[in-house]
Amino acid sequence: MSKKILILPGDHIGPEIMAEAVRVLEHVNARFDLDLELEHALVGGAALDAVGTPLPDDTLAKARASDAILLGAVGGPEWDNVERHLRPERGLLGLRSELELFGNLRPALLYPQLAAASSLKPELVAGLDILIVRELTGGIYFGEPRGIRTLENGERQGFNTYVYSESEIRRIGHLAFGLARARGKRVCSVDKANVLDVTVLWREVMTEVAKDYPDVELSHMYVDNAAMQLVRAPKQFDVLVTGNMFGDILSDAAAMLTGSIGMLPSASLDSSGRGMYEPCHGSAPDIAGQGVANPLATILSVAMMLRYTLDKPEAAAAIEAAVSAVLDRGLRTADIRAEAETPVSTSQMGEAVLQAL
Amino acid sequence: MSKKILILPGDHIGPEIMAEAVRVLEHVNARFDLDLELEHALVGGAALDAVGTPLPDDTLAKARASDAILLGAVGGPEWDNVERHLRPERGLLGLRSELELFGNLRPALLYPQLAAASSLKPELVAGLDILIVRELTGGIYFGEPRGIRTLENGERQGFNTYVYSESEIRRIGHLAFGLARARGKRVCSVDKANVLDVTVLWREVMTEVAKDYPDVELSHMYVDNAAMQLVRAPKQFDVLVTGNMFGDILSDAAAMLTGSIGMLPSASLDSSGRGMYEPCHGSAPDIAGQGVANPLATILSVAMMLRYTLDKPEAAAAIEAAVSAVLDRGLRTADIRAEAETPVSTSQMGEAVLQAL
Ligand SMILES: CC(C)[C@H](C(=O)O)[C@@H](O)C(=O)O
Ligand SMILES: CC(C)[C@H](C(=O)O)[C@@H](O)C(=O)O
Numbered sequence A, B: 001m002s003k004k005i006l007i008l009p010g011d012h013i014g015p016e017i018m019a020e021a022v023r024v025l026e027h028v029n030a031r032f033d034l035d036l037e038l039e040h041a042l043v044g045g046a047a048l049d050a051v052g053t054p055l056p057d058d059t060l061a062k063a064r065a066s067d068a069i070l071l072g073a074v075g076g077p078e079w080d081n082v083e084r085h086l087r088p089e090r091g092l093l094g095l096r097s098e099l100e101l102f103g104n105l106r107p108a109l110l111y112p113q114l115a116a117a118s119s120l121k122p123e124l125v126a127g128l129d130i131l132i133v134r135e136l137t138g139g140i141y142f143g144e145p146r147g148i149r150t151l152e153n154g155e156r157q158g159f160n161t162y163v164y165s166e167s168e169i170r171r172i173g174h175l176a177f178g179l180a181r182a183r184g185k186r187v188c189s190v191d192k193a194n195v196l197d198v199t200v201l202w203r204e205v206m207t208e209v210a211k212d213y214p215d216v217e218l219s220h221m222y223v224d225n226a227a228m229q230l231v232r233a234p235k236q237f238d239v240l241v242t243g244n245m246f247g248d249i250l251s252d253a254a255a256m257l258t259g260s261i262g263m264l265p266s267a268s269l270d271s272s273g274r275g276m277y278e279p280c281h282g283s284a285p286d287i288a289g290q291g292v293a294n295p296l297a298t299i300l301s302v303a304m305m306l307r308y309t310l311d312k313p314e315a316a317a318a319i320e321a322a323v324s325a326v327l328d329r330g331l332r333t334a335d336i337r338a339e340a341e342t343p344v345s346t347s348q349m350g351e352a353v354l355q356a357l
Helices: A013-031 A045-051 A057-064 A088-098 A112-117 A166-181 A197-210 A223-232 A244-257 A296-308 A313-328 A346-356 B013-031 B045-051 B057-064 B088-098 B112-117 B166-181 B197-210 B223-232 B244-257 B296-308 B313-328 B346-356
Strands: A003-010 A036-040 A068-073 A103-109 A129-135 A147-150 A156-165 A186-191 A217-222 A239-242 A265-269 A275-279 B003-010 B036-040 B068-073 B103-109 B129-135 B147-150 B156-165 B186-191 B217-222 B239-242 B265-269 B275-279
Touching: A003 A013, A003 A045, A003 A057, A013 A036, A013 A068, A013 A296, A013 A313, A013 A346, A045 A088, A057 A088, A068 A088, A068 A296, A103 A166, A103 A244, A112 A313, A129 A166, A129 A244, A147 B197, A156 A166, A156 A197, A156 B197, A166 A186, A166 A197, A166 A239, A186 A197, A186 A223, A186 A244, A197 A217, A197 B147, A197 B156, A217 A223, A223 A239, A223 A244, A223 B244, A239 A244, A244 B223, A244 B244, A265 A296, A275 A296, A296 A313, A296 A346, A313 A346, B003 B013, B003 B045, B003 B057, B013 B036, B013 B068, B013 B296, B013 B313, B013 B346, B045 B088, B057 B088, B068 B088, B068 B296, B103 B166, B103 B244, B112 B313, B129 B166, B129 B244, B156 B166, B156 B197, B166 B186, B166 B197, B166 B239, B186 B197, B186 B223, B186 B244, B197 B217, B217 B223, B223 B239, B223 B244, B239 B244, B265 B296, B275 B296, B296 B313, B296 B346, B313 B346
Parallel strands: A003 A036, A003 A068, A068 A275, A129 A239, A186 A217, A186 A239, B003 B036, B003 B068, B068 B275, B129 B239, B186 B217, B186 B239
Antiparallel strands: A103 A129, A103 A265, A147 A156, A156 B156, A265 A275, B103 B129, B103 B265, B147 B156, B265 B275
């Protein structure tokens, strides 16, 4: 039976990197007989400009009907002043929430060919391979009540609610422990249980979930310490599991440790394994339209999709090997090149991956 | 007129590092004729064990009657399972809140003598000098409602409230801009205005406050990007201003960039300049009782106190110069030494600073 893949290029460099990822996806589709059907739709600022909303009904309907979604990136300064519910980011947040994509996997992996790009000393990051598992449909991102109100004394007050229920914590816990079992067998749960009540519950539930995984070791760490430890000695971690807001911050810090955020894919999964796949980097308005963006994170997001949703590990491995081969050949887009090297363009990079395949 | 200084050693290494800081404080008190009166009190786990609460009334009364407070560090694993309102951290949070110490100054400064200790490449941190200004008495740390409740379906739910009013944002804004004016003249305000309503208000008010400081440049950055930029290129920052929770995370990451968190002091100020001074590091239960903790962050906290609350810049400068001289002599506690060096003890380090004075 054919599987449906929805392509959401998004804004700025989104369409540029997506074009290359789609070429790669179409190649493996043919070569591995995957029977994938590709559809396209608008999201983010592009959708807002075209039809007045960052998540059009048509896009959401197509997303619901798909087995997997490949997203480029959304956002840009030209939409900084639109109302909050119309911002490009609402398209992304709406998809996560409507499709219940609660499990966000953000690997921070150092490519040996790019070791020099890290801002950390080489010995601290050589072989780095962390997986951040971030809860993506709850916490303070979606908690109610929220808003800006006027107090009796006339001044305004902004407020948001950080909230998690046991079942929300439990399901992200099981995801993290299951993933840890298949790799380093260690989970570090990050909270702020010395201050925040909601993370007291988080810590309790994680400790309960751990009982189902006697072969996996659980530790707990406060978020401030986790931010420090990522800078000090990142290789101490295997899987990190945390809530939406802390995960946003820590996964970006962890990604940056590798020095090549333009290389890092991500997955956002629901409870049945359907998912949205996207690069960790953003829409990079500053370099859009120049054909210089790095398409590898999006291409590697295709590989993650093949692995986690479509269950085609050989096709995924083929893409990952092709990316590695291209790096071995010394090809670099501007974001990952050393001073001396001549960068290749977005499409040259995509072409090189296709050839390596 | 004499000034009152309250000494709160706290837990674990707290009393060890405090002993050295007090020797230094007594020395400058005599030498610069400061007319300081020192008092001692209990806080944190030590207070809980002695009198059943982490912030005894007597301690709070003495704190209110003081011009400045010098605190060691609180907390430890032996109190992990006490009720939340009795935890050692509540002593610290209670002092901050009761005394309205809303302005937390956390410098991240690289000592040239210790450049090698950073996990970042030397060229990225050489000369690093960032000041993080963290709001300390509001935000999600103190927001109500908070707690853990049982839902109708029987499952528990934890919740906290992230809340800021205009006036709270305005006063921390003015503090940050005033400080920036006296140094690099750049303020970067960190928020998550693309997702959190409360930080939409934060951004608006910071933009308003900036109008009073035409000579200071304001920029805005999302917290996830700020965490990345601190790892990628920390020297781009001068003053960072942010809320309580983001400030907790970012200041620890920034401190760790220097590689020597055992060197970094902090100040927590109220609107009249009274303040609490403490090292950025914690109570380090793992090395407590061995006489090996680094007292320099606490000694440098004395210098900050002399500068910000007591208005004795010469005395502050004398302490800072003495610390620098001791580092020049190659003296290092275990936390900041290179592999080959023999570490000095806590009291040897304190003694060396006294001699240099
Ligand atoms: C664009 C933004 C809403 C989003 C988030 O904060 O989740 C992004 O930073 C991410 O991490 O995917
Ligand atoms: C001990 C803890 C409550 C405290 C905080 O989170 O504020 C500490 O991490 C700090 O940064 O001073």
